[in-house]
Amino acid sequence: MRPSIYNILLVGGVVLLAVGQVPASDEKGDYSHCEKFSGYFMKYNVCAKGRYLVDEEAVKFVLEIDNQKYFDKHISVTSLPGKHSKTQIFTMKVKMLCRNPDQYIRETKNDLHKMQRNYDPDLHPLEAPREYKQALNAVKLERVFAKPFLCCLDGHRDGVTCVAKHPERLSTVASGSYNGEVIIWNLASRKEVARIKAHEGSVKGMTFDPSGENLITCGDDKTIKIWNTDSDDCKEHKASSIIVCTNSIFSISHSRDSKTFVTGGEVVQLWDGVKVIPDVTTHWGVDPIHCVQFNPVETSLIGACSSDRSVIIYDTRQATPVRKLTMKMKANKMCWNPMEAFNFTAASEDYNLYSFDCRNLSKPLVMHVGHTSAVIDVDYCPTGNEFVSGSYDKTIRIYESHKTTSREVYHTKRMQRLTCVAYTHDSRYIISGSDEMNLRLWKAIAWQKQGVIKPREKAALEYNNSLKEKFMTHPQIKRIANHRQVPRHIFNAAKEHKIIYQKIKRKEFNRKAHSKPGTVHIKASKLKAIVKEDE
């Protein structure tokens, strides 16, 4: 067996050389088997694998282990100065940090940069303040890019009364006007596809059937007309069928899964496709119905708004209406939540919107405030999380369905009283029709970028969104995110309404404070709007 050197120690000019198999436990070294060499040495340097070389001053000095030759005899050891009587020779392991630039620098200009990640929190100091600042920047950028208005579709010769979304094509929308014209638009090209002289007098209501082939309109001339939008007939103003009614009709809505559609006028009537006579005729009360809506999920339910300030729920499986809710002010429009089948929102004349659970109408779920004039129309986002409302105060507001205040308010200088609003089926755009003969297209998220978004940009946007969400409660960020510039008339009206509201609250509080305890009960604002619920 070959001897292996365990350690070399030079003490007092004597080289101790440990040879042989030294047990691992003996860390200090067992020098009992040492051969002794005497002499004086300056410095030693260590080389790999049992081969020991001396420094420049005595290079010739070689220890050969393989050949059992421990010292080269050619060296005159005694000739070296003996000052350093106690020198140690080391066997050591060294590793220095050494980076190969090839691993860190890209090869050609066309390559991507090589990026290293180390998520050690120590290397990323001040996480919280930096993220706060990033969130602040993100929310500022959001406001910078908030340009919601996309385009204006002009072509009507009178005010727009209603819009209908095509159930299968995102870009097809029909709009009717006060002069009886219906225009079918292509939103992608922003051009009109067809123009139909549909009714004498104004177009009151419109709806597409589930296949999207037929457009059903009703108008002031007491007729219901069905148009085949794909054929050229409609361009020649030829309706595929005409139903003449005995009473005037103000609203129409098609069921989502069957051929039935419902009309609201002096009575509520259920029609089955091509039949000329209604299947069912029903009503509750004497006042006309100005809005009917089929529930898109629970397709036998119909909601209706009547002029006697009531909202009525019908069920097609039943002969008589189910429920009736009477409010203090008239509900102009109602819209079912497309995801939560039992919830709907009513746009009220008292400037607010009320969300109800149709199983308990006596207590609204949420009162949505913000408009400064009567709310004319409301339409839900297909996700059910949001809805859009158009008001007589010349603004469009977007609400989150469970929140009181609006997320967004849209207005332009030229847009007049809103008559209809619609959320597109991809939940990205909003269509609004107004008094001054125009249809407008808006982005649902004001600051969203249109067109293709590249992965990196998308990742950055997502990162910014989560930061915004995280720091949303910070006063500065909240202030910037919530601030909206509104026209002066809205600003002043809102201020006035606030004063009025405070006055009412103060009065209530004072009345309670100065009355016998228990005699005065303060009603929540949302409950004040409800008069009664009938079953």
Add this chain to the structure above:
Amino acid sequence: MKAEKRAKKPKGGDKIKKRFVDDSLVDEPKIKMKRRKFQPDRNLETKTLLKFAHAKTSDGMKKSQLSATKKNAEDEEKEAEDKPLLQPPEVESKKLEKYSRGEGIRVRSFKSKTFKRRIANKEKKIQFSAEEAARNEILMTETTGFLESEGYEETSKIRQKQIIKAVDVTSATKHFELNLEFGPYRIDYTRNGRHLLLGGRQGHVAAFDWVSKKLMCEINVMEDVLDLKWLHTENMFATAQKEWVFIYDNEGTEIHCVKQMHKILRLEYLPYHFLLASASETGHLNWLDVSVGKTIAGFQTRMGRLTHMAQNNYNGTIALGHPTGVVTLWSPMVKEPLAKMLCQKTAIMSMAIDPAGKYIASCGMDRNINIWDIRAMKPMQSYRVTGVPTSLSISQRGCLAAGNGDIVQLYKDCITVPAEGPYMTFKCKQWTVRQVQFCPYEDVLGIGAERGFSSILVPGSGEPNFDSYEHNPFRTKAQRKEAEVKALLEKVPAELITLDPLAITEVDIPSLHDKLEAQKKLLYMRPPKIDFNPRRKNKKGGGIQAAKTRQILREEAKKDFIKLIKKNKTDMLVPVGGNKVQQHAEPPSVLDRFKAKPKKKNQIAI
């Protein structure tokens, strides 16, 4: 799944520790969903298992045994339901601890179901992000350096020359010595450890890429240079000269002379805040925003001559060492020190804060090096050394360098656990050591000395893996430009320099003291100034009318103000968080005037 279990367990300690979340790591739920979907086809598995059982019965197995097998099959099926097929390997708890952001919020402390669910989900995400960050360690390419002796000898006896011989050529070039005449020298490395700045007391200033040894500029400012620091990139640096602070660009052109900073002894640059902090001979502390050139704050510390200064990377505060042995921490927003620590019994001779901002090392006249935990304000270690180190530095991996005379001693793993002896020693050939500084992301220590500069190899001192988005030693010019713009956009406001940098993510709950202070403020409000000029609609006269209108408005405002003050006073009677004090036990009546009036206080005294 693990997070759920954790959420169910009650946690120790009543205090809910708010935890800071790195959202950059939190967007992985999609991946998780995908992994969840990766479940075995349960029906198939059961079928095969049952088949297996059936085959066994046909071999003559008893019915009871069959039922047992069936049970086993069911159990296994259940397990399969719980566990996804491909599960990522468990992360070591020690590694996880490094990336963990604290204990988290107790789900049980919430009453609402929705909140409970929301918080639990959030906690899950946080846990997941920590795990992923820990798993990322596998992808790191470099490993840390080391120096070990194989025998029983101490590594401190190993000479620099021996190390250089043993290591590779590239590493060996990192050792170099510069013999210069205009010393003593102050030095500064850039944050990515690529560039070096040298400033001789007698006016010699040189900036160069020390890795490639490419000189950027070399000038003589013809004045004393007391300290110098790189600014946000290697394109600019600041020098504290005899009178004022000057800013130069990478070609040595003087860009600015900052006269607000007078007689400066020490400079520090806070990169995330873009603040150049300076400590002066007269005890002034000054913060200059270099991005806009405005002084953010400047005040007299009343602590005498400020000779020792260091910055805390953890929260951006400035630490000053004083002859009383006290170390004070400063923020530009507060004119008093945020904290005072009696780190030494004698005058502080040198001071250093570790790059993570957790520990502070200081040395006093009594030859004691004391290491303190800055966050907990607690002493960690104390070492007695030979000679008084006049300069200290802590590396990224916790290596401590102490320069004393012409000797530099290095200690490894000396902060959390006591070190037995020096790791390395080095004798500087350029006479007395004036400043030592570890080079970030390299195993190198720079020594500024009386007669020049030397760069020595200290294996195992630098962080091996850098984050390119933070500090990149290999960054290109375009990358530098982009990073500069991004850093400017994300400049942290100076107001956020506090002892606890996470304070901004926590709920601001005013203390009783704050509430009382706010109330007091209400009482001593100033009346509003009415500066109103009525619009002159019909341009005629108007002088008298306008004056009248103004008078009316002023009086109205005064009335309102008096009302407000009165209201505030009555509100003051309401104890904080309590109900209104019952002032009148019984309603006042007409006959009250016949009641005995309460006596005045002085009458009682008589």
